[in-house]
Amino acid sequence: MDLTLVTSYDASPEEVFAMITDVTFQEQVFERMRARSYDVEVGDSGDDRAVRVHWQTQPVDVPVVARRLVGHSLVLAQNKLWHRPDVDGAREAEVDGEVAGAPVRLTGRTRIVPEGRGTTQAFELHVTASLPVVGKGLEQIVAEAVRVRLEKKFEVAWSWLAGSL
Numbered sequence: 001m002d003l004t005l006v007t008s009y010d011a012s013p014e015e016v017f018a019m020i021t022d023v024t025f026q027e028q029v030f031e032r033m034r035a036r037s038y039d040v041e042v043g044d045s046g047d048d049r050a051v052r053v054h055w056q057t058q059p060v061d062v063p064v065v066a067r068r069l070v071g072h073s074l075v076l077a078q079n080k081l082w083h084r085p086d087v088d089g090a091r092e093a094e095v096d097g098e099v100a101g102a103p104v105r106l107t108g109r110t111r112i113v114p115e116g117r118g119t120t121q122a123f124e125l126h127v128t129a130s131l132p133v134v135g136k137g138l139e140q141i142v143a144e145a146v147r148v149r150l151e152k153k154f155e156v157a158w159s160w161l162a163g164s165l
Contacts, residue, residue, distance in 0.1 A: 001139040003108075003125040003147060007154045011161045013089035013112050016119045019160055020112075020153075021049050021082065028165060029153045030055055036073060049082040051093075057145050066102065066134045066141075074145050075100035080110065088114050095125060097146075103130045104142050123150060 009016050019025050023040050030038035030053075038055040059072040078097035085091045090113045097106035108125035127143045129135035159165045 001127045001136070001143050003127065003143045004123065005147065005150050005154075006120060006122045007157075008115065009119045009121065009157060009161055010117070011119055013085065013091065013114050013119045015161065016112050016121065016157075017082070017085070017091055019157060020121075021051055025156065025160055026051070026053060028160070029149065029156045032156055033149060033152045034058060045081060047084050051080045051082065053078050055149070060141055060145065062138075062141060066131070066138050069102040069131075070099060070138075071101070074142065076106075076142070076145060078106060078146075090114060095123070099138075099142055102138060104128070104138055106142065106146065 021042050023042050026040040027038070036056040036058060038053065041052040043050055054077045057074045060074060062070055062072060076097060076099055078095065080093040080095050082091055082093040090111065092109060092111045095106065095108045095110055098104060105128050106125060108123065110121065110123045112119050112121045125146065127139045127146070129138040131138060156165065
């Protein structure tokens with residue numbers, strides 16, 4: 001299942017990158033989501049910057065057949081590896097992730113690009129579950145959990161950049 005989201009910020013790519021690689025910013029996103037639990041790590045990986053997040057969702061409507069694997073809520077891990085900026089400040093990261101207890105993978109990329117006086121961030125993600133019968137349903141649930149997190153991240157980012165956090 002494909003998931004594409006795009007948002008714009010009234011800030012430079014450098015400011016956006018500093019924000020999205022800030023541990024406190026990421027923690028604010030999980031607090032606003034009311035995640036049951038979460039962990040955030042940010043660090044250098046050679047010339048790149050790694051952002052690792054791990055969180056447990058609130059109870060979701062998991063198909064009965066899949067509950068044996070994941071229970072009533074999802075525990076997700078997501079990694080982003082941000083590369084050095086282009087000359088114009090644009091950056092790209094590979095995204096990968098998984099769901100604890102289930103053969104579900106999240107892959108894709110995100111990019112921050114200067115646009116006019118601001119910056120656009122785009123996500124192109126793909127969720128794949130390798131389970132017969134319930135795989136497509138589980139993909140939808142995981143894609144929705146990731147979508148909710150990203151949309152909450154956008155909201156927190158707009159407040160953060162406006163100085164309201």
